Amino acid sequence: MAGDAPYGNVDYADEGLQADHQKRYPIDTKAHAMAAWTFINEAKNAAQYSAKDLALVKGRILAACKKFGVDTSENAADLDGFDRRGGPPRDGLVRAISGCEVRDAPAGDTGPGTLHGYLAVFNQWSEINSQHEGHFMERLAPDAFNGTIANHGSRMKVTFNHGKDPQLGDKVLGIPTVLQPDAHGVRYEVPLFDTSYNRDLAPGLRAGAYGSSFRFNVLAENFNKRAKASEYNPKGLPERTVRELHMPEFGPVTFPAYEGASAGMRSMTDRFYLLEGAAIELRADPRVEEFLILIGG
Secondary structure, eight states: OTTOOTTOSSOEEESSOSTTOOOEEEOSSHHHHHHHHHHHTSHHHHTTSOHHHHHHHHHHHHHHHHHTTOOOOTTGGGOOOOOTTSSOOOSSEEEEEEOOEEEOOOTTOOSOOEEEEEEEESSOOEEEEETTTEEEEEEEOTTTTHHHHHHHGGGOEEOSGGGTBTTTBTOOOBOOSEEEEOSSEEEEEEEBOSOHHHHHHHHHHHTTOOEEEEEEEEEEEEEETTOOOOSSOTTOOOEEEEEEEEEEEEEEEOOOOOTTOOSSOEEOHHHHHHHHHHHHHHTTOTTHHHHHHHTTO
16 A cells, blocks of 8 residues: 555654655664664665665664664664674674475374475685675685584574574474584484474475574684685675584574575574564564565565
């Protein structure tokens, strides 16, 4: 509906500037202002506005952030996100890759089947462009997961959407029977518990509608802040090789299918922190996912 205000009579950063005249980016609460700032700085969302209108929308979001005590900057789209070491943040990171499937249970077994796929690939450069992390190239070394699997593999949590799904919460989907690096990446097999929530997930998993994702902290890395342009890094972005990491959980996720995106790893850290930050204020609000859809998340 033209001129629709999906969150009712509240303040919006975009009061109907796009062709459909729908109001976008509610800024009536701290969580909404933080979410609006994260998403307006994504290129695909900013591209929907003229330079003049984009400046207007950003100005309104920044004013709301200031009102709610959110520390940000008018140049946030250009910030590199590097910490005091001169490299990207190390803690609370999220990566995702396409591909996550379910194999049918053996004959005579009435369970929902076995989740299987790869949660990461090795030695493949991926461009990370994140409000939280910055803009750089990253790859995972073949030994990066060895320690965390050896030390924590038997009690690794497998959840849907990193435990932030409004319906499933942090329910565990199953226990990994295979969690093993090979020449390609980290392969997993997880027999799904025979539960109603896994049966609800199984059709989408079989259809390939979800990706695989893991949370991690970087324990050891090589970081080159002055990398030169190359075939895999045509922009000459800084480069990070993750040598060792700690992974507390992984599992299937829903995420935007960005047009033109490669099959490599992508950062989901911004989205994870958006949901994490909004959870306290909006935990019981069914409009959270609607908000993500509305702003392209």
